[in-house]
Amino acid sequence: MTERFRRHLLLISAGLLAALVFWIDSIAEYNSAISILYLAVLVLVSAAGSGNVVVRAAQVCVVLTILAWAVVHLHQPSVASALRCLSACMAISVTAALLLSRKRLEATKQDLGSSRSEVELFANSVPFVLWRSNPRGEIEYLNESWTTVTGLDRWTVLEGQRYNEVVHPDDMAVLVETVTTAVANRTMTDLKVRVRQADGSYRWMQIYDRPALSPLTGQVERYGGLSDVHDEVVAKEELQQLRKELEASNERLEQRVNERTTELMRTERRYSGLFDVSNMTFAEMDFSAAEAILDQIKSRGVTDLRSYMTAHPEEFARALSAIQTTRVNDALARMMGYESVSELVASPTAQFAEDGPEVLLRQLEMYFYGVDHIDGRTVLAGKDGRRIPVYSTATRLPDGLHLSSYVNLSDQERIEEMRQAAQAELARANRVATVGAFSASIAHELNQPITSMLMDAQTGLRLVARGSPEIETLTRILQRVAKTAQRVAAIVQRTRDNIVAGRRAVKAIDIRRLASDTRDLLDQDLKRADVELEILCEEAVPMIKGDPVELQQVFVNLVNNATDAMRDQPDTRRITLAIAAEEVAVRVRVTDTGPGIPDEHIEKLFEPFFTTKATGIGMGLQICRSAVEAMGGQLTVTNLASGGACFSFDLPLALKEPA
Structure with a gap:
């Protein structure tokens, strides 16, 4: 049985019992104190409802008692019946008061237990070692x-007072001397020692130990903590390590019984000294009045608070004015350049940060959307125009309180500015290097077609020098020169497009036809090198998407590289260009019968300016890989088990245009 169902069942039972008592009490024959049974109704209501429900139930029972008396005795009233009615009403009222007192006592007991747990939870949630020691310095x-x-x-360490065992032996003497002096003189301990960690290593840690007069014992107790400052000590950096100073916000509790209230206050005072150990910054703000305004806004059906506040700036201003800064610590005042906490608190809350209204709007959204924690970067507006970049966190506490903490990022931002300056200088150097690489790329791409044109021109001149050249042969040479010149122009135009606007002529390509054109283009070079180029391609291979000029340049580079690899080979020199359709792409494989690629070169093959040729510049394969990647593929290379190398890549299919 669920709790909700149980409460409903009890309330229904109480209602039925009240109706039954009223019915019996309304019958003249039963001239007795039947209405006293309403006490059972109140007990049932108390077990299921709140104090307000008990009060309302008592009021209803009194009304029913009086009404029943009126029904039975109003025509012939008597003192005895009136006294019975009055007694029943008083009994109902007293019982209701007792039940309310019991509920309040139970609530007080529950609040006390929660407060104790919260204090212990807070102490254990602090990311530092905290302790409390007696006047003799024993923790x-x-x-x-x-x-x-x-x-x-x-607990084992406390029982045997063995906490000093974790201190490095070389630091033990100075620790004992410092702590002994601080205890004797009632001064603060501030010392860095090496402490053994859980993994057995030692890390530098800062020890703080401050005396404070205990309100419970009347003696001076000491509150201290450990914080890790290993990086600061080892690196000797001049960066101030900031730590968070956490302080438990005081719960606003209902009136409790005297002994429970006293015990709670003693517990809170006992641990209050823990919050003065570190130098972390915090501020506590009261949003309770602003939350009441937000409740009104939500009751109007508003779901987007930011849009509503933008459209109603007067409502936003009213909510901001309702926020009050209730508490800040000295560390925050010092960080913002104020001489005292009171001077900082006197400033308007919205002026704490350069984007103060935005920060407060985000905190209003915490309550509006039921979020318990937010964080982010902001810039605090300190005294005399001081700007402090910080990383802030805000946590929503009970009773409309918000606890905010701030970590100073000034040093980190200076480091980031230096890093960005260095990065800008590196980018400039990279642009200079890129210009050189791009020039080498253009030279590499134009080298082959210009060489081919030169050779065709020389062949044509020799035919003309014979006196009676064969017109058909000369025509084929001139056509080849024209086709090569068109290819040069396409390369130049594509290069210009990439430089000016980064454009690529992406379109559908008949890869089978492009491979055939490439073979015709390289026919003379292949014959001179005694190399056979074989194209293996299905008849109905689908169209692919890419840049035809770049893809042809990839084919030319791969075929020329394979030709160069087999130039000194006495055996068969064959290059195979295989094209096969896959499910969503077309696979291209260029293989040769050469010696393959040395293992020590295969990893560096696509790096810019890496070459194994005496006259190479090392840009060809890098250009090929970039071109294939731009078309959606990935160029890879492997050595074949039968000898030779295999370059392969996949290209995506061209989508059909809608009809």
């Missing part, structure tokens, strides 16, 4: 961070 309390840092059970 009597350690939080759970001690076990996390050292790996030692805190």
Whole structure:
């Protein structure tokens, strides 16, 4: 049975019992104190409802008692019946008061238990080791961070007073001397020592130990903590390590019984000294009045708070004015350049940060959308125009309180500015290098077609020098020269497009026809090198998407590289260009019968300016890979088991245009 169902069942039972009592009490024959049974109704209501429900139930029972008396005795009233009615009403009222007192006592007990748990939870949630010691300097309390840092059970350590065992032997003497002096003179301990961690290593940690007069014992107790400053000490950097100073916000509790209230206050005072250990910054703000305004806005059906506040700036201003800064610590005042906390609190809340209204709007959204925690970067507006970049966190507490903490990022931002300056200088150097690489790329791409044109021109001149050249042969040579010149023009135009606007002529390509054109283009070079180029391609291979000029340049580069690899080979020199349709792409494989690629070169093959040729510039394969990647593929290379190398890549299919 669920709790909700149980409450409903009890309330229904109470209602039925009240109706039954009223019915019996309304019958003249039963001239007795039947209405006293309403006490059972109140007990049932108390077990299921709140204090307000009990009060309303008592009021209803009194009304029913009086109404029943009126029904039975109003025509012939008597003192005895009136007294019975009055007694029943008083009994109902007293019982209701007792039940309300019991409910309040239970609520007070529950609040006290929650407060104790919250104090202990807070101490254990702080990411530092915290302790409390007696006037003799013996530690009597350690939080759970001690076990996390050292790996030692805190209760065992406290029982045997073995906490100094984790200190490095070389630091023990100075630690004992410093702590002894601080305890004797009632001064603060501030010392860096090496502490053994859970993994057995030692890290530098800062020890803070401050005396404080205990309101419970009247003696001076000491509150201290450990913070990790290993990186600061080892690196000797001049960066101030900031730590968070956390302070538990005081719960606004209902009136409790005296003994429980006293015990709660004693517990809170006992641990209040823990919040003065570190130098972390925090501020506590009261949003309760602003939350009431947000409740009104939500009741109107508003779901987008930001849009609503933008459209109603007067409502936004009213909500901001309702926010009050209730508490800040000295560390925050110092960071913002104020001489005292009171001077900082006197400033308007919205002026704490350069984007103060935006920060407060985000905190209003926390309540509006039921979010408990937010964080982000902002810039605090300090005294005399001081700007402090910080990383801020805000946590929503009970009773409309918000606890905010801030980490100063000034040093990190200076480092970031230096890094960006260095990055800008590196980018400039990269642009200079890119210009050189691009020039080499253009030279590499134009080298082959210009050489081919030169050879065809020389062949044509020799035919003309014979006196009676064969017109058909000369025509084929001139056509080849024209076709090569068109290819040069296409390369130049594509290069210009890439430089000016980064454009690529992406379109549908008949890859089978492009491969055939490439073979015709390289026919003379292949014959001179005694190399056979074989194209293996299905008849109905689909169209692919890409840049035809770049793809042909890839084919030319791969075929020329294979030709160069087999130039000194006495055996068969064959290059195979295989094209096969896959499910969503076309696979291209260029293989040769050469010696293959040395293992030590295969990883560097696509790096810019890496070449194994005496006259090469090392840009061909890098250009090929970039071109294939731009068309959606990936150029890879492997050595064949039978000898020779295989370059392969996939190209995506061209989508059909809608009809």
